[in-house]
Amino acid sequence: MNGHVTSGVWCPTLTPLDSALEPDLPLLTEHLSWLLDQGCQGIVLFGTTGEANSFTVEERKRLLEGILATGFAPDRLIVGTGCCSAGDTVSLTKHAIANGCPRVLVLPPFYYKGVSEQGTIDAFSWEIDAVADDRLRFFFYRIPQMSAVDITAAVIETLLERFGPLIAGLKDSSTDRESVEVLCRRFGERLDVLVGSERFLKRALECGASGCITATANVQAPIVRALFDSPSDEAQQRATRARETYDALSMIAALKAATARRTKKNGWLRVRPPLVAASPLGE
């Protein structure tokens, strides 16, 4: 982990919603403090688990500002900013940097299918050029099972060469363990590589990863943190088993339901369509 700026267990926070399905800032603020108390080194705002793409650009900006206004430390945040349109990605990225959050997690444009490596390189380059800010710390968000666009070693290599220190990391949420290990080995010295699941964490750390950004940290951060701190086989097995409960379910709704049970606050059950709540409110 020598020289890694971003390491450890980061939680892609759930986004609690009020009865109008708008983000519920008081509930979120409570959750973020609790996550840090549970051992998370930091928070990813607006990852897939946070239902990022169900919110407008304005809603996303307002929530980040709201969190920071509560006194939350911006250096504990990575902000998801990758949208389908470059204009939206650039707008969210500039806003995050202006608010003291230079670390952004960027999906490739995810509407088109069969996108070429060149197309992905062009899209990221266009966005980084338009942001035009040396403070930028860009994290690739690799999640091909959801975005349907891969981020290959060739894409990363080309952008590292073109933009140097602006390229800070990779969140690798691919479910293909072998390709994750290949990218950890290849880029672990030059980038902060955080894997998207604790299932791979021990092996990924051995291959050069600096940590993980995992949805289940919303409910069981201490187990993941223990694995990160002492990556033994036993710790890995324990974390893998603890995760299985959620892998078998619709993850986001299930994590919200678990949080509703823990906090005894049924508002936590709410999701934005097209997701469906794990159980009706009031049950």
Added chain:
Amino acid sequence: MNGHVTSGVWCPTLTPLDSALEPDLPLLTEHLSWLLDQGCQGIVLFGTTGEANSFTVEERKRLLEGILATGFAPDRLIVGTGCCSAGDTVSLTKHAIANGCPRVLVLPPFYYKGVSEQGTIDAFSWEIDAVADDRLRFFFYRIPQMSAVDITAAVIETLLERFGPLIAGLKDSSTDRESVEVLCRRFGERLDVLVGSERFLKRALECGASGCITATANVQAPIVRALFDSPSDEAQQRATRARETYDALSMIAALKAATARRTKKNGWLRVRPPLVAASPLGE
């Protein structure tokens, strides 16, 4: 075709771009007039072929306003308004209606994978309720190979029951011919069903479709129009053969390249990343 409000050959227009990759309104205006001269009954603005999801909400609103300011008849337009976030879909839909274009073509939210029928119903219902305008004429945009979310008969049936005349049609761009025929037969009397490819057009018309919205109308509308006007086997074969050239290529870039050749305007070659131009500008 008795009683169909929207029928015939509609063209999902390409979006020409200037050197800053912003929409080029003069080129687009020329293209729209030419398409109507070529026999298109109307235009779909911001379909997949128009690179809709590569533009921000503001860019999309501005372009619609620009087109209408040139005197283009709003009743010749269907406007694509479906985004990942309901707020964006609602904002674009309200804007289209306010500008005299009540017919909107709406993708389901397309980031999540494995979305349930209930989730899709919830998402569309939420959007239609929020638009809250009886002038709305809602067209489902079924294109599962791109959006990764299907629009099933159960989804359509539920929303028809819930919203009645606000549900006006279906653009069915599925590549699965059999499912297209099933939906044409089931909904052809109650909705304007337009298929997404002229390859299915003769058969779809026999099954109750009212027409098609096909990307290749950007370059060969007369062939598609002839098939619509006289749906013989020969006309179908001719249209299918003419389309094959483009099916074999990256469709949007290829259609833009063909338009650049026809108009001798190289600006037409430009696409927004992650698409890649068919050949470099200047060649």
